[in-house]
Amino acid sequence: MSAPLLEVRGLCVDYADSRFLRSQRQAVHALRGVDIELGEGRSLGIVGESGCGKSTLARAVLGLVAPTAGELRWRGWAIDTSDRPRMLQMRREVQVVFQDPFGSLDPRMTAGASIAEALDALEGVTDASTVRSRVAGALKSVGLDDGLASRYPHELSGGQCQRVAIARATVVRPRLLICDEAVSALDVSVQAQIVNLLADFSRHQGIGLLFISHNLAVVRHLCDDVAVLYLGRVVERAPREALFASPRHPYTRALLAAVPAPDPGVASRPGIVALAEEGSGAAPSTQGCAFAPRCPHAIETCRRQRPELQPADGSAVVACHRWRELGTVA
Numbered sequence: 001m002s003a004p005l006l007e008v009r010g011l012c013v014d015y016a017d018s019r020f021l022r023s024q025r026q027a028v029h030a031l032r033g034v035d036i037e038l039g040e041g042r043s044l045g046i047v048g049e050s051g052c053g054k055s056t057l058a059r060a061v062l063g064l065v066a067p068t069a070g071e072l073r074w075r076g077w078a079i080d081t082s083d084r085p086r087m088l089q090m091r092r093e094v095q096v097v098f099q100d101p102f103g104s105l106d107p108r109m110t111a112g113a114s115i116a117e118a119l120d121a122l123e124g125v126t127d128a129s130t131v132r133s134r135v136a137g138a139l140k141s142v143g144l145d146d147g148l149a150s151r152y153p154h155e156l157s158g159g160q161c162q163r164v165a166i167a168r169a170t171v172v173r174p175r176l177l178i179c180d181e182a183v184s185a186l187d188v189s190v191q192a193q194i195v196n197l198l199a200d201f202s203r204h205q206g207i208g209l210l211f212i213s214h215n216l217a218v219v220r221h222l223c224d225d226v227a228v229l230y231l232g233r234v235v236e237r238a239p240r241e242a243l244f245a246s247p248r249h250p251y252t253r254a255l256l257a258a259v260p261a262p263d264p265g266v267a268s269r270p271g272i273v274a275l276a277e278e279g280s281g282a283a284p285s286t287q288g289c290a291f292a293p294r295c296p297h298a299i300e301t302c303r304r305q306r307p308e309l310q311p312a313d314g315s316a317v318v319a320c321h322r323w324r325e326l327g328t329v330a
Helices: 054-061 084-093 111-123 128-141 146-150 158-170 188-205 216-222 240-245 250-257 300-304
Strands: 006-016 027-038 043-047 069-074 094-097 176-180 208-212 225-230 233-239
Touching: 006 054, 027 043, 027 054, 027 233, 043 054, 043 216, 054 176, 054 208, 084 094, 084 111, 094 158, 111 128, 111 146, 111 158, 128 146, 128 158, 158 176, 158 188, 176 188, 188 208, 188 216, 208 216, 216 240, 225 240, 225 250, 233 240, 233 250
Parallel strands: 043 208, 043 225, 094 176, 176 208
Antiparallel strands: 006 027, 006 069, 225 233
C-alpha cells in the first residue's frame, strides 16, 4: 500500500501572545497534538469554531509556520524547510486557495499574468506559446473563457476571481489543494458552483483536498472524511456520513445542532444541547478536557483527565470519556 499524500503526527504550534509585554509574553497553543492523514484523491474537511486552529494547520502544512513539536510528512518525506530542492517540488505539488478572491490576486496583474506567474515560478515555463496554451487550458478547466485572461481582478466578479485563483493553483497540476475558507466570501449560488468545481478536480484529476471551513453543509457535500478541531485538538474524526449521522463528541453534536434548519417549524435535533459562549482564543493547556467548561455532560473525570483519541465504530476516533454513554442520547 502506498504512503498517504499527507501525514500529520502530534503537531503542535505555539504563538507568542502579543497582548502581553515582551518580557511577559505567554505561549498561545494554537495546535496541540494534531493527527490527520490524507490519501491520494481523497478530501478531508477540517471544521470548528473561529480560533480553533484550522488556518494554523494549513499554514503549518505549507511550511509558513514552524511546528513547536510533531511531524509532517509529504508522500513519506519529513517536511524540512531547509531542504530547498524538496521544498520546491512540494510547493508545486501542494497549492492553496485563499478565502478572499480579490485579496489573493495582484490587482496590477491580469488574470492571465497571475496564472502565468505560477507556471514560471513553479515549473520554469516561459515559452510564450506554451504559456498561452497552458493559461487558456487552466481557464477552461474552471469554466472561464480564455478571453478573460486580459482582464484585471477589479473587472471580474467574486466568483470569477475565485475561479482564476483556482486556475492559478491547478495550472501546475498539484497533488493536493488546500482550501482555507475558499467559498465563505462568495454568494450562496456562487459557493455551490465553486464547490462543484472543486469536487470535479478531486474526482476526475485525483487531486487531494484539505478543505477548511465553518460551513458544515459544504463540508458534507464535498468531503470524504471530517476532522473536528476544538482549541487546537482533534476531538473527533470520522467518515462524512458516519459523523453527520451519529456524532459522538458533545462538541460535534453542538456544532451540528447550531446549523439552522431549512424549515423554522422543525425543532432542533433532540438530545443535543447548545453551547455556552465561546472563550476568546486558544486557552492554555489544562489538565482535563478543554471542552469540559462548556460541555453539558462533563463530570469530574472530564475536569481532571484529558481524554485521548480512541477508536469508535468503523474508522472513526473520538476524544471523550463518555462517548459510549452519550451514544444512547438521540
